Amino acid sequence: MEIKQIKIGQTLTANNVFLAPMAGYTDYAFRKICLSLGAGMAFTELTSAKGIIYDSKNTKVLLKKSDSGVTGAQLFGSEPDVVKQACLSEWLAPYDIIDINMGCPVPKVYKNGEGSALLKDVLKAESVVKAAVSSGKTITVKIRIGLSENSPFVTEEFAKMAEASGAKLLTVHGRTRERYYSGDIHFEEIFKAKNAVNIPVIANGGIFTTADADEIISKTGADGVMLARGAIADPYLFSKLIGKTVDLPLETLINNQLDFMLEDFSDRFVTVNIRKFFVYYFKGKRNMKELCKLLYTAQNTDEVREILHKNLHICSDI
Numbered sequence: 001m002e003i004k005q006i007k008i009g010q011t012l013t014a015n016n017v018f019l020a021p022m023a024g025y026t027d028y029a030f031r032k033i034c035l036s037l038g039a040g041m042a043f044t045e046l047t048s049a050k051g052i053i054y055d056s057k058n059t060k061v062l063l064k065k066s067d068s069g070v071t072g073a074q075l076f077g078s079e080p081d082v083v084k085q086a087c088l089s090e091w092l093a094p095y096d097i098i099d100i101n102m103g104c105p106v107p108k109v110y111k112n113g114e115g116s117a118l119l120k121d122v123l124k125a126e127s128v129v130k131a132a133v134s135s136g137k138t139i140t141v142k143i144r145i146g147l148s149e150n151s152p153f154v155t156e157e158f159a160k161m162a163e164a165s166g167a168k169l170l171t172v173h174g175r176t177r178e179r180y181y182s183g184d185i186h187f188e189e190i191f192k193a194k195n196a197v198n199i200p201v202i203a204n205g206g207i208f209t210t211a212d213a214d215e216i217i218s219k220t221g222a223d224g225v226m227l228a229r230g231a232i233a234d235p236y237l238f239s240k241l242i243g244k245t246v247d248l249p250l251e252t253l254i255n256n257q258l259d260f261m262l263e264d265f266s267d268r269f270v271t272v273n274i275r276k277f278f279v280y281y282f283k284g285k286r287n288m289k290e291l292c293k294l295l296y297t298a299q300n301t302d303e304v305r306e307i308l309h310k311n312l313h314i315c316s317d318i
């Protein structure tokens with residue numbers, strides 16, 4: 001794929017390979033690592049507009065911003081006033097770019113009329129985007145293509161609505177809500193969005209290799225890609241795609257990640273929370289199970305580092 005910068009409002013991203021918002025994964029530490037490996041931009045995981053207004057402590061830590069690279073905060077909410085207030089809140093003051101989530105499929109969010117539920121009602125979605133835009137922040141929108149394979153897709157309609165309401169970038173996850181995170185990507189829907197609007201359109205879904213990125217760009221004409229699970233499975237995919245040489249062995253990457261997590265969380269929490277990344281980092285490698293088993297016995301982050309140092313060599317590419 002062609003690597004180029006993307007203009008989002010007044011901001012110019014480093015390139016067009018973005019890190020997706022991912023709950024439980026794209027925290028301050030992982031975003032910082034992906035930005036250092038070459039991500040052109042990163043997003044926080046979805047944060048509740050209501051949570052921000054009501055000063056929820058849990059929400060605040062999600063919004064800690066890395067000073068390196070361009071980062072957008074992602075909000076979910078369905079009440080225009082609440083979304084606007086959240087955009088204007090002190091917590092979001094460090095963020096120039098705020099993304100509105102219209103893709104989250106989980107029942108807890110969907111039942112409240114938030115996330116992908118907004119795809120049911122374009123007028124409501126429009127009022128949310130307009131309210132966010134009226135805050136003066138640069139607003140972007142992330143959508144899915146529709147609710148189910150059997151209901152009409154809404155990609156083009158929502159792309160036009162987002163642009164007309166003042167959004168400065170659109171990301172399209174080429175799956176329906178019903179499909180959650182599996183199934184083929186509807187390239188033709190992303191293509192339709194790209195052709196319907198003049199704001200940049202970013203393609204998302206199923207990008208795990210450089211070949212996947214080339215395919216989605218060639219089939220959709222999108223301006224860039226957004227890596228989600230592909231970035232957790234291989235954070236080096238950013239540098240591979242942008243052709244950047246990096247000298248960051250996996251052991252150092254993990255040690256850095258632990259250091260960054262420890263800035264905000266207890267040693268015990270970090271020791272346990274880093275485990276979900278190991279499953280991705282070592283997936284498909286020889287002796288993956290043995291290494292993970294050893295790492296899961298660690299009682300603190302020093303032990304994680306030590307076990308890794310002594311045993312990482314057993315886990316090699318098959």
Ligand SMILES: Cc1cc2nc3c(=O)[nH]c(=O)nc-3n(C[C@H](O)[C@H](O)[C@H](O)COP(=O)(O)O)c2cc1C
Nearest residue numbers: 020021022023045046101173205206207228229230
């Ligand atoms: C664990 C996990 C958490 C996610 N959390 C969010 C989120 O907070 N906000 C969002 O817009 N999408 C979220 N997504 C969706 C991803 O951003 C992306 O759209 C989706 O995974 C498709 O890309 P992929 O097939 O490359 O993984 C999440 C996905 C996963 C797997």
